[in-house]
Amino acid sequence: MTFGGSGLDRAAHLRGDAAALAELLAKPDTGVLPFWHGKPLIAGQGRDRPAWQAVDHPVFEQADEEPIFLGLDDGVARFCRDISCWEPDEALETLHQFLDPSEQHYPGMPEDERFSELRAIMTHLSPRDAELVTMAKAIGSWHEIHGFCARCGAKSEISMAGWQRECTVCRAHHFPRTDPVVIMLITHGNSVLMGRSPGWPEGMYSCLAGFVEPGETIEAAVRRETFEESGVRVGAVEYLSSQPWPFPASMMMGCRGHALSTEITIDPTEIEDAIWVTREEMMETFAGNNPKMKPARKGAIAHFLLLNWLRDTLD
Structure with a gap:
């Protein structure tokens, strides 16, 4: 089964360590996966692998929240980041359909790197890539609909490297739900x-x-x-x-x-x-x-x- 788990080191102990996370984000081999309206950036003519980007790639100028730490992929740090503020030129009639066949291309990126519907490409991914992408999509979906505190209604902010949200007013902590x-x-x-x-x-x-x-x-x-x-x-x-x-x-x-x-x-x-x-x-x-x-x-x-x-x- 796709998404069944590959033994990824989630390195949860690093989520509250700001210095360690900053060090990981500074490493040249660290990869950040952009997401757009729940669609991961996928590379390859066979749509078979995540298109990891450098931390400072221009695409992340479209992000309005911090990167989310996913874990260590054989020692290499992996993050994801939402850029749904970006508005592509392509028509979006099929966006959010059960199986969206459209793909979006961000200007300046290689032609084979496109935002793709996960249902359409999930069997093309390796077990490790599938685990990383499903984690990123699930945690990203939670952040998308939990931008405000459920207790007092104030704006909340990402904390613990994306695995928690904290209310800016009443200081309530909110955690991802499955x-x-x-x-x-x-x-x-x-x-x-x-x-x-x-x-x-x-x-x-x-x-x-x-x-x-x-x-x-x-x-x-x-x-x-x-x-x-x-x-x-x-x-x-x-x-x-x-x-x-x-x-x-x-x-x-x-x-x-x-x-x-x-x-x-x-x-x-x-x-x-x-x-x-x-x-x-x-x-x-x-x-x-x-x-x-x-x-x-x-x-x-x-x-x-x-x-x-x-x-x-x-x-």
Whole structure:
């Protein structure tokens, strides 16, 4: 799975050390990754690597907050920095769509360095690059919507190298949040339950998923979300695997649920459709031979769960 972790040294002990961070920012090999409206700067004709920039690159004249420290990549310091204040000349009709196909080029940069939608290029990245980019996107998304104190409403500022915000008035401290989400491989005999949300690309189906509510266990969330969305009741639940998912900042907790019923009654406010798919039909889908359904996106935990179900390797 993409974003599954590569053993990056996050060097959290350096986040509060201003002198050490200044020293890292002064090193010639330190890289800073620009982000624009949640899109990382990606290099290569195959869109296969982050386009790290020097700390003093002119692109960062567009930044309005300090760099965020990501960690040490085999000893090399990595930061990210948002430049969403920049306004490109290109049309932006597709910005913030589910899968934005547009790419933006910053003047003066190499032609192959462009701001690209992470969903479109995530499987092109190495495990280490994917971990760095997903961390940068998730923490950047948090800063984007937490510029003001939730306690008193005053402007807040970046602190602890980007891993905290501090209110300039009441001095409250605010920390990044990750939303727990259950994603469920619901099976009954030889079939798996698949659903699609409104606005998804044509033919796109995936495992059902939903947010864990306060005071709720993972198992209870699997049962509640499945019933709310599809009307299917679930018995035994088993945890399988997890994946950070930076759209904008979720932790996907993959589970298997054993259905106690098969009748489907969808909640149209939650999903657009839900269907039972046999193992044979899913194999045809993964092979690209199902005109009505596309396989789950490679790199996503839904693809990982379904593929292991098909291989009978969930255990």
